[in-house]
Amino acid sequence: MYHKGYVALGIVLFLALLAMPYWVTAGKIKYEEIEKELAPAKGKCVYDEEWMAKYHMELLKDWRELAVRHGVRHYHTENGDFNVSLTECWKCHDYNNFCAKCHNFMDVEPVCWECHYNPSMNYSTVNYIK
Numbered sequence: 001m002y003h004k005g006y007v008a009l010g011i012v013l014f015l016a017l018l019a020m021p022y023w024v025t026a027g028k029i030k031y032e033e034i035e036k037e038l039a040p041a042k043g044k045c046v047y048d049e050e051w052m053a054k055y056h057m058e059l060l061k062d063w064r065e066l067a068v069r070h071g072v073r074h075y076h077t078e079n080g081d082f083n084v085s086l087t088e089c090w091k092c093h094d095y096n097n098f099c100a101k102c103h104n105f106m107d108v109e110p111v112c113w114e115c116h117y118n119p120s121m122n123y124s125t126v127n128y129i130k
């Protein structure tokens with residue numbers, strides 16, 4: 001006797017595989033389109049460019065945990081020494097023409113700036129975390 005659940009799962013997997021070339025390339029084309037329009041940065045990033053493009057959000061979440069839960073404020077990689085802080089990014093990156101440009105294009109809206117400072121803000125009246 002067939003198990004309905006497995007049959008349904010099989011169909012879903014089959015359709016997902018069929019569609020794969022579309023969703024794989026969709027992501028790639030989008031990224032390459034926007035990448036050349038981003039403001040260039042100086043120095044060396046925390047990790048290499050490709051890794052950063054994919055995982056910077058994970059890095060920032062790790063950093064939050066390191067700083068807030070473990071009191072670790074310095075971070076060493078083969079590219080150098082970094083302060084464990086969102087403000088570290090502004091040493092080399094322009095918020096509007098780098099972070100926000102890509103986020104807008106990719107339709108991502110990080111909520112961090114309700115509390116954290118970024119250089120595009122007018123923060124004279126509010127005490128952001130710096």
Ligand code: HEC
Nearest residue numbers: 060061063064067084085086087110111112114115129130
């Ligand atoms: C509701 C307010 C709030 C929001 C929203 C928020 N944070 Fe924070 N964050 C804090 C506070 C408070 C600290 C502790 C500051 C300290 O001890 O230096 C902190 C600390 C951090 C730190 C380590 C220290 C530093 O100064 O950067 C990182 C990294 C961080 N948050 C990342 C993020 C990211 C990424 C987001 C968005 C996805 C985010 N936070 C959203 C309040 C917030």
Ligand code: HEC
Nearest residue numbers: 035040041042043044045046049052053056088089091092
């Ligand atoms: C010492 C300078 C420096 C610091 C600090 C730095 N970056 Fe970078 N970052 C670079 C450089 C150089 C590149 C290579 C690409 C370029 O020139 O735009 C890069 C690349 C990236 C990329 C990939 C962009 C792409 O075109 O694929 C992301 C995402 C990124 N950084 C995010 C961050 C975040 C988030 C922080 C803060 C935690 C940070 N960077 C801190 C210098 C830095």
Ligand code: HEC
Nearest residue numbers: 053056057060089093098099102103106108109110111112
């Ligand atoms: C090349 C494109 C690109 C650049 C440049 C970029 N980001 Fe992102 N960022 C993304 C994408 C795409 C996501 C969503 C990833 C996901 O949801 O898995 C994201 C997610 C995030 C998140 C997590 C949001 C959340 O609510 O979980 C944070 C925080 C973040 N980016 C911070 C930054 C900062 C700070 C910079 C600039 C220093 C930056 N990003 C530059 C593409 C980029």
